[in-house]
Amino acid sequence: MLIYGPVPSRRLGFSFGVDVIPFKTCSFDCIYCQLGRTTSKTVERKEWIPQTEILSELEKTLSMKHKIDYITFSGSGEPTLNSKIGELIKSIKRMTSIPIAVLTNGSLLFQKDLREGLLDADLIVPSLDTTNQEIFEKVNRPYPSLNIDIIINGLKDLRKEFKGLIWLEVMLVEGINDGFDEIKKLKSIIGEVKPDKVQLNTVVRPPTESFARPISVERSEKIKDVLGGKTEIIAKFEREKQMAYLKDIEERILTLIERRPVTAVDISNSLGMHRTGVIKYLDSLNRKGKIKIKSYRDDTYYESNYSAHKTHEKTQKGDK
Secondary structure: OOEEEEEEEOOOEEEEEEOOOOOOEEOOOOOOOOOOOOOEEOOOOEOOOOHHHHHHHHHHHHOOOOOOOEEEEOOOOOHHHEOOHHHHHHHHHHHOOOOEEEEEOOOOOOOHHHHHHOOOOOEEEEEOOOOOHHHHHHHOOOOOOOOHHHHHHHHHHHHHHOOOEEEEEEEEOOOOOOOHHHHHHHHHHHHHHOOOEEEEEEOOOOOOOOOOOOOOHHHHHHHHHHHOOOEEEOOOOOOOOOOHHHHHHHHHHHHHHOOOOEOHHHHHHHHOOOHHHHHHHHHHHHHOOOEEEEEEOOEEEEEEOHHHHHHHHHHHHOOO
8 A cells, every 4th residue: 555545634634645665664763753663774765666556556546536635755764765756746746736745854855866856846844853963863863874964955955946835844852852052053054944834843642762752832832932933833733624534534443442452553454554544543543532552562552542432422422
C-alpha cells in the first residue's frame, strides 16, 4: 500500500499520503519519531519504488472521489530519498488539481537537483529542530555525513528558489533543544530562512525513546513569543473536521482494540491500512480518551479505555 488515507492532519486538513520509500528508510533516526527506530539509515537517493506503481495506485484512489485538501509526500521515512520525487510531482499535477505538499526533514535540501525537483509542489514543510551540531546529533541522530550548517544553507537556498509556501516545523523535546539560548539562535536562522510560517510542535505521540518528553503548554507559549509573529503552536491542536469515513475507520480500530491490546503494526496488518494513517487515527482516539497507551518490551500497545468509551456514547445519546 503506497497511498494511504484520507487521514486527518493537524496542518493540512484531510490528505492522501504518498509513501515513496520503504518503511523506516530515513537519513535521521529521531528520538521522538512515532514510527520507531530507523532500520535503514541512508542518504542514498534512488528510485526506491517504481513511479508506475505509485501513480497507478494514486489514480485508483483519486477515482473514489473523496474530498481531499492535499496530496502529501510523507509516509514512513524521508520522501526526498526517492530520486524521482520531482517527476512524480509533475505527473500528479497533470492528474489532479489537488495541492501537493512535501513533508521533509530537510536533510538533503543542499542538493540542487533535489530542490529543482520540488519546485512544482505547492507547499514544503521542512523541519529544523536546532542550529547546534551537538544537539542535532542528540535529537535527530543523523546519517554521519550530515552537518546542521549545510542543512541550514539548503533551507536558505530553497527559499530563494521555491515560489510556493514553506512552513518550517520545529519539534521541541524537554531539556534537550528547548533552552532559550538555543531558541534565540534558532530565531536568527529562521530570519534568514524566511519561511511563511513557523510551526512549534512537541512530543504528542508515543516516541521512539521514552526519554523524549514533551514541553509544557506554558513553555511553548514563551518560546512562541521569543520566535515572533509568524510562529504558531500546532501541538495543542484539538479539533478535526468531521466526515463519515472518519467515524467508520475509528470504529473499526476500536473494535479491534477492544479484543486485546495491539500495536500500530497489528492494526495495520489486520485492517490493511498504512501504518502512518493508523497512528494518526490512534492519536485522535487517544485525545478523545477512548484508548490507553502502554509500553512493554520496547513496543507501544493500544488498549480500550472501555469505561470512557461507554461514557462518551451515553453522553452523545443524552443519557446522563
